[in-house]
Amino acid sequence: MQYSEAIDYLYSRLPVFHRIGAKAIKPGLGNTLRLCEALGNPQQQFRSIHVAGTNGKGSSSHMLAAIYQSAGYRVGLYTSPHLKSFTERIRISGVPIAEESVAQFVVDHQTLIEAVEPSFFEVTVAMAFDYFARQQVDLAIIEVGLGGRLDSTNVITPAVSLITNIGYDHTDILGTTLAEIAGEKGGIIKSGIPAVVSETQAETESVFRQIAKDKGAGITFADQQWQVVDAGLLNGKRQLRVTDTTGHDYALLLDLVGGYQVKNVAGVLSTVAEVAGEWPVTPQQIASGLANVVGLTGLKGRFQQLRDMPRVIVDTAHNQPGLAALFDTIYSLPYRTLHLVVGLVADKDRSAVLAQFPSDACYYFCQAQTPRALPAHQLEQEAAEAGLSGTAYLDVNLALAAALAAAQSDDLILVTGSNYTIAELIDL
The missing domain is CATH 3.40.1190.10 (Mur-like, catalytic domain)
Structure with a gap:
């Protein structure tokens, strides 16, 4: 075998x-x-x-x-x-x-x-x-x-x-x-x-x-x-x-x-x-x-920087306290515009999770290729109800590509929301 x-x-x-x-x-x-x-x-x-x-x-x-x-x-x-x-x-x-x-x-x-x-x-x-x-x-x-x-x-x-x-x-x-x-x-x-x-x-x-x-x-x-x-x-x-x-x-x-x-x-x-x-x-x-x-x-995915100009950070935070702590650090960094690539699992208290995300960021919603993943279009709809506007993509790499295309060199892109989403990044 x-x-x-x-x-x-x-x-x-x-x-x-x-x-x-x-x-x-x-x-x-x-x-x-x-x-x-x-x-x-x-x-x-x-x-x-x-x-x-x-x-x-x-x-x-x-x-x-x-x-x-x-x-x-x-x-x-x-x-x-x-x-x-x-x-x-x-x-x-x-x-x-x-x-x-x-x-x-x-x-x-x-x-x-x-x-x-x-x-x-x-x-x-x-x-x-x-x-x-x-x-x-x-x-x-x-x-x-x-x-x-x-x-x-x-x-x-x-x-x-x-x-x-x-x-x-x-x-x-x-x-x-x-x-x-x-x-x-x-x-x-x-x-x-x-x-x-x-x-x-x-x-x-x-x-x-x-x-x-x-x-x-x-x-x-x-x-x-x-x-x-x-x-x-x-x-x-x-x-x-x-x-x-x-x-x-x-x-x-x-x-x-x-x-x-x-x-x-x-x-x-x-x-x-x-x-x-x-x-x-x-x-x-x-x-x-x-x-x-x-x-x-060999630890990966803990506030890991993938590239610079624009800075791309990935973090496996996936629950309310983890995301709150993550954004405390994000807000301490210099950037012009924050771009968020987000994928969540379906079996979470998503209202509490979404409440941790800032309303003034640009969003790129995605889903991991696992049955537990929340469909990206459903995440887009639920996020809109929470005052977070963005576009849905089939997977995290497409979402990140869109964020990179839209971002300026002094912007910050954060990929987060689920271990499974981070795992599917090609460049990790």
């Missing part, structure tokens, strides 16, 4: 969230545990850090991986979804899993897959854990797929659990209040295992403290431990001034330039401090990792 055949098999045989949404989720951890048991319980054969949150969990996972790679550790990194290739989901020290390894896993375990009938995500998690165990990583950074308590990744016992923030997303699955969503995300907190929360939020702090108390787990709110101040951009990197609880003050550079990343850094620093006894790193290694996240890990 070739790699392309293996991927076709997984997509055609198994329910896939990015195609059909919540119907792809198989509640509970039973399938993942069955897969792992048949594989020799690989999740017990490597040490890990578990990362959840509404926004920032992917970026925080990549920051952690970059720091430990800079310190010379052999680092596994599991994230989702991918943008261009399935192999992006499973990396060791920045190198994606080989296509041959993916194909061999499917060949070796096809009978098991058909017996368990798991979801696409459950198989992917099992594949990653098997790969990390066989490759004997020093540690693995494991990003939660959705929620936490019932997420397939929640079969690990990590050294520390990191929760980045809580916002409104997947409310049909996780709950309609921030406290309910926090309860699901907080499900990754394990008995006796320290937990870190990146941001203190009035609606969720007591939820996390209660879960930690019930589990006998220590808990740290990172923004109470570190003060991280945005000092602007320098040579394409964001300057940060960091002060710890002892008053020690120092500077860092971060190559993830979105202003919203400032909130994630505190959580990353607290997490690194929490497990310093097991995986020591020096301040220089932390600084080197944060300054080179993209190069070390």
